[in-house]
Amino acid sequence: LEGRSKADEQPTFNTNERNITNVFSHSKPKQTKTRTTVKMEVLLGITGKDFTIIAASKAAMRGATVLKTADDKTRSLNKHTLIAYSGESGDTVQFADYIQANSQLYSMRNETDLSPSGLANFVRGELASSLRSRKPYNVNLLLGGVDPITQKPALYWLDYLASLAPLPYAAHGYAQYYCLSILDKHHHPDITLGQGIKILNLCTDELKRRLPIDFKGMTVKAVTKDGIVDIEFDDDKVVKAA
Numbered sequence: 001l002e003g004r005s006k007a008d009e010q011p012t013f014n015t016n017e018r019n020i021t022n023v024f025s026h027s028k029p030k031q032t033k034t035r036t037t038v039k040m041e042v043l044l045g046i047t048g049k050d051f052t053i054i055a056a057s058k059a060a061m062r063g064a065t066v067l068k069t070a071d072d073k074t075r076s077l078n079k080h081t082l083i084a085y086s087g088e089s090g091d092t093v094q095f096a097d098y099i100q101a102n103s104q105l106y107s108m109r110n111e112t113d114l115s116p117s118g119l120a121n122f123v124r125g126e127l128a129s130s131l132r133s134r135k136p137y138n139v140n141l142l143l144g145g146v147d148p149i150t151q152k153p154a155l156y157w158l159d160y161l162a163s164l165a166p167l168p169y170a171a172h173g174y175a176q177y178y179c180l181s182i183l184d185k186h187h188h189p190d191i192t193l194g195q196g197i198k199i200l201n202l203c204t205d206e207l208k209r210r211l212p213i214d215f216k217g218m219t220v221k222a223v224t225k226d227g228i229v230d231i232e233f234d235d236d237k238v239v240k241a242a
Helices: 015-025 089-110 116-131 175-186 193-210
Strands: 042-047 052-057 060-062 065-068 074-078 081-087 139-146 153-158 164-166 169-173 218-224 227-231
Touching: 042 081, 042 139, 042 153, 042 175, 042 193, 052 081, 052 139, 052 153, 052 193, 074 089, 081 089, 081 116, 081 218, 089 116, 089 139, 116 139, 116 153, 116 164, 139 169, 139 218, 153 169, 169 175, 175 193, 193 218
Parallel strands: none
Antiparallel strands: 042 052, 042 169, 052 218, 060 065, 074 081, 081 139, 139 153, 153 164, 218 227
16 A cells, blocks of 8 residues: 555545536526617618708507607707607607706706717717616617807717717618618718708608518708708608519
């Protein structure tokens, strides 16, 4: 026995430690529920020479069910800034009302309106704070306006992950799959309001042609240096399939 080397000795195991190791080695990772974004709504934004157009679908949907056919998914933040929203039904209205109330409170306290850039960064900050909470808002936004000082149009794309991007044109929902190529082809920085409406018509015609869902028309508003204007839009136009 004294001549045996350490290599010849039988290793001893602690049964308690072995059981604990086996338990951890066979444990399954925790399943985390991912938040899915709602893409049934249509949001479109177009900037031009001295204006910004914001368009949103009128249908309020839950799955395949249409709950409302004249839903206004826009909120005016001040005289020269407008937002359009999509996402979870409760989150969208509550968050939009919260942003609208804070924007109006700032205007009353300071006797001046925030610029579209300032409001976009404020909205992004609120989305980022919400993202780090237990129940974040599932809201996607387009924020458009005209700077009251420089008279330049602005459009900002925001999503529920608090991403912020200034863009000449933007889309949310199914519109981004069908309309971005049309906007890329026809848009240029010096288009007039009439040309912007024509481009918007091209986008909605393509959506009617390609999508199997009926989004009940569009709510269209334009922001100019004179304020926010409602634009009449032909929702009853019949588009034949390709």
